[in-house]
Amino acid sequence: MNVLEMKNIHKSFDDLEVLKGIDLEVKKGEVVGIIGPSGGGKSTLLRCATTLERIDKGNISIAGETLVKTSNSGLTQYTDKKTMQQIRGRFGLVFQNFNLFPHFSVRRNITEALIHVHKKSREEADSICDDLLKKLGMEDKADAYPCNLSGGQQQRVSIARALAVNPDILFFDEPTSALDPELTSGILKVIRELAEEHMTMVIVTHEMVFARDVADKLVFMDGGVIVEQGKDIISNPQKERTREFLAGY
Amino acid sequence: MADIASTLSQLAGGLRFTLGIFFLTLLFSIPLGLLVARGRMSKNKIVSGIIRVYISIMRGTPLMLQLLLVYFGPYYIFAVKLSDLDVGPFKYRFVATIIGFSLNYAAYFAEIFRGGIQSMPVGQYEASQILGFTRMQTYFRIILPQVVKRVLPSVTNEVITLVKDTSLAQVLAVTEMFTTAKNLASAQVSVMPFIVAGVFYYVMNGVIEIVMNRAEKSMSYYS
Ligand SMILES: Nc1ncnc2c1ncn2[C@@H]1O[C@H](COP(=O)(O)OP(=O)(O)OP(=O)(O)O)[C@@H](O)[C@H]1O
Numbered sequence: 001m002n003v004l005e006m007k008n009i010h011k012s013f014d015d016l017e018v019l020k021g022i023d024l025e026v027k028k029g030e031v032v033g034i035i036g037p038s039g040g041g042k043s044t045l046l047r048c049a050t051t052l053e054r055i056d057k058g059n060i061s062i063a064g065e066t067l068v069k070t071s072n073s074g075l076t077q078y079t080d081k082k083t084m085q086q087i088r089g090r091f092g093l094v095f096q097n098f099n100l101f102p103h104f105s106v107r108r109n110i111t112e113a114l115i116h117v118h119k120k121s122r123e124e125a126d127s128i129c130d131d132l133l134k135k136l137g138m139e140d141k142a143d144a145y146p147c148n149l150s151g152g153q154q155q156r157v158s159i160a161r162a163l164a165v166n167p168d169i170l171f172f173d174e175p176t177s178a179l180d181p182e183l184t185s186g187i188l189k190v191i192r193e194l195a196e197e198h199m200t201m202v203i204v205t206h207e208m209v210f211a212r213d214v215a216d217k218l219v220f221m222d223g224g225v226i227v228e229q230g231k232d233i234i235s236n237p238q239k240e241r242t243r244e245f246l247a248g249y
Numbered sequence: 250m251a252d253i254a255s256t257l258s259q260l261a262g263g264l265r266f267t268l269g270i271f272f273l274t275l276l277f278s279i280p281l282g283l284l285v286a287r288g289r290m291s292k293n294k295i296v297s298g299i300i301r302v303y304i305s306i307m308r309g310t311p312l313m314l315q316l317l318l319v320y321f322g323p324y325y326i327f328a329v330k331l332s333d334l335d336v337g338p339f340k341y342r343f344v345a346t347i348i349g350f351s352l353n354y355a356a357y358f359a360e361i362f363r364g365g366i367q368s369m370p371v372g373q374y375e376a377s378q379i380l381g382f383t384r385m386q387t388y389f390r391i392i393l394p395q396v397v398k399r400v401l402p403s404v405t406n407e408v409i410t411l412v413k414d415t416s417l418a419q420v421l422a423v424t425e426m427f428t429t430a431k432n433l434a435s436a437q438v439s440v441m442p443f444i445v446a447g448v449f450y451y452v453m454n455g456v457i458e459i460v461m462n463r464a465e466k467s468m469s470y471y472s
């Protein structure tokens with residue numbers, strides 16, 4: 001079963017066409033790595049999949065629910081608000097710069113949506129939070145505020161916040177780009193562990209070794225199209241453009 | 250000595266109106282300012298245009314003039330008898346003062362709030378949306394608490410100015426503290442009532458500073 005299906009996605013900003021017909025399928029338990037040069041449309045693709053941007057044309061469904069589709073007559077229509085809200089409850093997104101809520105403690109960052117969106121009791125939310133913090137080695141930081149944490153710790157909290165709602169799929173947009181090298185390896189380790197637990201994930205990254213190791217499928221994007229995809233495109237690229245890009249690493 | 254005692258008690262009488270104007274203006278102008286700020290940021294060009302003009306007039310003309318217009322407007326424009334506009338025990342001159350002050354301060358607060366809201370990183374909205382918060386939840390749980398922290402110093406400035414501005418109510422012959430001091434001074438041929446009134450204003454602002462400092466401290470646990 002496909003947790004994410006994107007078909008023929010088109011997206012423009014004013015006159016600039018950023019996505020020129022992207023097809024992407026992510027199976028349950030699969031880890032998909034998206035690589036490619038700056039400006040290739042990786043973030044835009046992720047933002048379209050997570051409802052942060054609206055597409056101009058194409059079909060997207062998440063966890064079996066249709067988010068948007070283009071009919072045969074060419075009309076692109078998003079689902080109703082309520083379904084959209086439901087779909088948002090099914091995935092998580094980890095941002096490059098964390099986007100934690102600075103006025104909330106670590107605990108509240110993780111539990112707020114559980115309590116007020118997913119209507120869990122405070123006890124239940126707290127116990128989910130405690131489990132996650134323990135798993136991420138942050139059990140002593142529940143009462144800390146984001147401004148008192150290192151970048152790596154903040155990213156752990158943001159991963160915990162995304163995981164708390166038990167999502168069907170987790171998106172990462174360059175989760176280590178804002179981190180020092182030493183902190184990067186810690187976050188990559190967390191993601192590897194999630195992969196071992198068969199968490200379905202789509203990861204945009206510039207960490208090629210990590211991408212090669214962790215991904216079941218790699219996608220190379222450039223100029224708004226998928227140039228090449230497959231398991232081994234890093235170790236054995238078929239397209240000239242891919243080779244050129246990888247030569248920079 | 251009897252002089253001082255009676256001066257104090259009469260000034261205290263005026264102080265009631267000063268405090269009345271102060272608290273009622275805050276009570277109405279802060280929520281109104283939030284609404285005006287939202288209107289100013291509206292995607293609807295007509296709404297944001299009207300609000301923009303409103304703010305510019307409120308900030309670009311003297312508050313004293315605005316008070317006079319609010320007070321005499323109903324009479325000159327609609328030929329309404331002003332005594333018909335009294336609200337319960339409050340004379341219309343007091344009601345008009347509150348309306349005028351609230352409209353004026355709402356404009357100033359609106360610009361402060363707008364600055365605060367627009368300084369919020371877009372990532373806070375995006376993270377909220379992804380987590381499934383509704384727009385109302387995002388606004389009241391995530392955005393507004395952070396905006397309050399950001400705008401507090403500017404709000405303190407406005408509040409201190411308001412204390413001093415209450416003396417402008419004298420144009421509508423509201424017997425607030427400054428009017429009272431003026432009357433006493435000319436009756437006694439002495440500056441003493443002015444000095445006492447000055448001390449009152451100063452103490453009021455001292456209290457405000459203490460309260461606002463506490464408020465700022467209570468939010469300093471994050472940055
Ligand atoms: N909101 C926007 N408005 C206008 N143009 C945009 C917007 N967002 C992205 N773009 C443009 O779309 C193109 C693709 O950007 P995108 O951020 O998706 O690239 P990316 O592959 O994620 O690059 P990077 O590796 O640098 O993060 C770029 O040319 C960018 O300038």
Ligand SMILES: [Mg+2]
Pocket residue numbers: 042043044173
């Ligand atoms: Mg990007």
